[in-house]
Each structure stands twice: as structure tokens, then as C-alpha cells.
Amino acid sequence: MEPGACTPELCYPKNGSTQLNATSDSTSDLLATSFLGCILGTMCVVGTAGNIYTLVVTTVSMRRSGSMYVYIINLALADLLYLSTIPFVVCTYFVRDWYFGDLGCRILFSLDLLTMHASIFILTIMSTERYLAVARPLATLRGSRDRRRLLTFLAWLVAFLLALPSMILIDLRTSHHHGVTKRMCHPTWRMGPYKVYLTVLFNTCILAPGVTICCVYAKLARTYWRSQRALVAHAKHASHCPKQKVLYMIFSIVLAYWACFVPFWLWQLFSLYWHERGERGSSTIVPINFLVTCLAYSNSCVNPFLYTLLSKNYSLIQDACVHKVERGMTERTPDFMLFFGQV
Numbered sequence: 001m002e003p004g005a006c007t008p009e010l011c012y013p014k015n016g017s018t019q020l021n022a023t024s025d026s027t028s029d030l031l032a033t034s035f036l037g038c039i040l041g042t043m044c045v046v047g048t049a050g051n052i053y054t055l056v057v058t059t060v061s062m063r064r065s066g067s068m069y070v071y072i073i074n075l076a077l078a079d080l081l082y083l084s085t086i087p088f089v090v091c092t093y094f095v096r097d098w099y100f101g102d103l104g105c106r107i108l109f110s111l112d113l114l115t116m117h118a119s120i121f122i123l124t125i126m127s128t129e130r131y132l133a134v135a136r137p138l139a140t141l142r143g144s145r146d147r148r149r150l151l152t153f154l155a156w157l158v159a160f161l162l163a164l165p166s167m168i169l170i171d172l173r174t175s176h177h178h179g180v181t182k183r184m185c186h187p188t189w190r191m192g193p194y195k196v197y198l199t200v201l202f203n204t205c206i207l208a209p210g211v212t213i214c215c216v217y218a219k220l221a222r223t224y225w226r227s228q229r230a231l232v233a234h235a236k237h238a239s240h241c242p243k244q245k246v247l248y249m250i251f252s253i254v255l256a257y258w259a260c261f262v263p264f265w266l267w268q269l270f271s272l273y274w275h276e277r278g279e280r281g282s283s284t285i286v287p288i289n290f291l292v293t294c295l296a297y298s299n300s301c302v303n304p305f306l307y308t309l310l311s312k313n314y315s316l317i318q319d320a321c322v323h324k325v326e327r328g329m330t331e332r333t334p335d336f337m338l339f340f341g342q343v
Contacts, residue, residue, distance in 0.1 A: 036290050037090045043297045044086040050304025051076045051083070057308050070148045071126050072307050074156075075119055075253075079300035082115040086297065098183040102172040105185035110167035112296075113201065116261060117159035120209045123254050125151050130250065131216045134223045162204055165197060198272055202265050206258070213254055253306045260299035264292040 054076045058069060085108055092098055098105070129148075166187075173186045189197070267288060 047301040113163040121155035
């Protein structure tokens with residue numbers, strides 16, 4: 001391709017991985033970079049500690065009997081992978097150079113896309129499984145952990161395939177100005193194919209999973225309200241089982257994902273389709289880039305708290321509902337337990 005046909009500033013999503021080549025040396029930019037570095041550093045420490053804690057808690061409380069064990073473990077691992085890019089981002093922000101080679105460019109520039117997709121795909125699988133627990137409870141009961149591992153593997157595989165073009169179509173370029181050598185990761189996209197690629201990613205990362213999850217939860221809500229009459233006979237027993245919390249926590253994780261990544265993707269599409277290169281003033285662009293960067297990384301800091309609450313609530317539900325079954329509840333009741341997370 002011709003030099004300059006596609007620059008990192010315009011042709012790649014502006015999260016932490018893609019703000020690596022900023023060149024402004026102004027004092028305000030230095031202060032902004034320092035401020036961003038402190039925020040991202042704090043997020044890295046908090047998020048890493050939280051996700052490691054989640055791995056420990058989930059392994060201890062859900063490993064043997066929890067059907068969502070596989071999903072929560074993989075969500076936490078995806079967050080850890082995403083957070084692992086922060087030290088490289090912060091380092092490059094400050095030194096204004098890329099020290100991690102061509103392989104580092106390919107890994108870092110694709111890792112955020114990989115983890116975003118893996119997370120939302122797994123959340124979609126979790127939400128769909130909650131619905132199938134209502135629609136086909138017996139089939140869901142027969143579902144094995146191996147099947148869940150296969151679904152999770154497929155989620156990671158599809159996420160990897162979607163991120164693969166960003167790993168391939170990039171190289172490390174070296175420039176020499178006034179005796180100073182600078183290296184930068186340079187995407188090799190032409191603008192036309194890049195617009196198509198980014199639009200596809202928006203649909204696979206936000207739009208399609210969002211529509212699917214909204215449909216699933218709409219059906220779950222309808223089934224829940226229809227089931228209330230049937231649960232009246234067991235109201236005393238049901239009041240002791242915190243069953244609704246499982247659905248609430250899954251939906252909270254989904255909402256947190258959308259709140260953190262929808263602004264990021266809307267900003268990419270807006271920058272790509274509606275901003276001409278000459279109209280992009282750095283005084284406006286840099287703060288917005290910093291904001292969406294921090295917002296995207298904040299998702300990996302919030303998630304551990306939601307994962308931990310989900311795993312603890314799930315364990316409470318299992319203990320409470322198993323105890324009730326042992327006390328001689330009717331055969332119909334476990335079907336409704338499936339709706340709220342028993343499988």
C-alpha cells in the first residue's frame with residue numbers, strides 16, 4: 001500500500017493498544033499522559049488482584065458442582081489477559097517509542113479484540129443457557145461440563161479468528177528524525193477494507209450479542225411472570241432461596257460490558273465514518289481517546305466483584321435448593337429452580 005494511506009491514528013481502534021504512537025510533546029499532553037498512566041496503573045493492580053481472587057473463590061466454591069464454573073473462570077482469564085496489556089501501554093505512552101518488537105505489535109494490537117469478543121460470547125452462552133434451563137429443563141440437566149468446555153473453546157476460537165486480521169495486517173516501522181530513531185506499530189489496512197472490518201467487529205462484539213441477550217432476557221422475564229402463579233403454593237419455601245440473584249448478576253455483568261465498551265465502539269465508528277482527517281483537532285481527540293481507554297479497561301476492574309457475587313450467590317442457591325429437595329418438595333419445584341440457576 002502507499003505510505004500514509006492508513007495511519008494508526010485513523011485506522012485502528014483507539015484503546016490503550018492503539019494510542020501508542022502519540023507524538024505531541026506539549027506540557028498539557030504530558031500531564032494528560034501522566035494522569036492516564038496513574039489511572040491505568042491503578043486499574044491494572046485492582047483488576048488483576050480482583051480477578052485472581054475471583055479465580056480462587058470460584059475454584060473453591062463451584063468447581064465440583066457449579067455449572068457456571070467454566071464460564072466464570074474463562075471470563076476472569078479474559079479480563080486478566082486484557083489487563084496484561086496495560087504495562088506495555090503505559091510504558092509506550094511515556095517513552096513515545098515501541099520497544100517490544102514486531103511480535104509484540106501483533107499480539108498487543110489483537111489481544112484487546114480477542115478478549116472483548118471472548119467475554120461477550122461467553123456471556124451470551126451463559127444467558128442462553130439460563131433460558132434453556134426454563135424451556136428445556138431436562139435437557140439442561142443432562143448437559144455436561146465437557147459440553148460447556150466445548151462451547152467456551154468455540155467462543156475463544158471464533159474470537160481469535162475475528163481478531164486474526166488485526167494480528168496479520170500490521171508491522172513495525174522505524175523512522176529517523178534529527179538523529180533520533182523511533183519505532184511504531186503501523187496497521188497496513190486500506191481505508192475501504194478497514195471500514196468493513198471495523199463494522200463487522202461492531203456487529204459481532206456489540207450488536208448481534210446485544211440483540212440475542214435482550215431477546216433471551218425478554219423471554220426469561222415473560223416465563224418468570226407466568227411462573228409466579230405456579231410458585232404461589234411454594235411461596236414459603238421460595239422466600240428462603242435467593243434464586244433471582246443469579247439472573248440479576250448475569251445481567252449486571254452484561255450491562256457493565258455494554259456500559260464500558262459501547263462508547264468505545266461508537267467513538268471508533270464516529271471517527272472512521274464522520275470525521276475527515278483534517279478536522280480532527282488533538283485538543284478534542286486526545287481527551288476522548290483517554291476517556292474511552294479508561295472506560296474500556298474499567299470493565300475488567302468491575303467484573304471481579306460481579307463474578308464473586310455471582311459465584312457466592314450460586315453456591316447459596318445450590319445449598320438452599322438441595323436442602324429443600326431433601327425436605328420433600330414436589331417434583332414440579334426443581335423445574336423452577338432451573339430457571340434461577342440450579343443447573
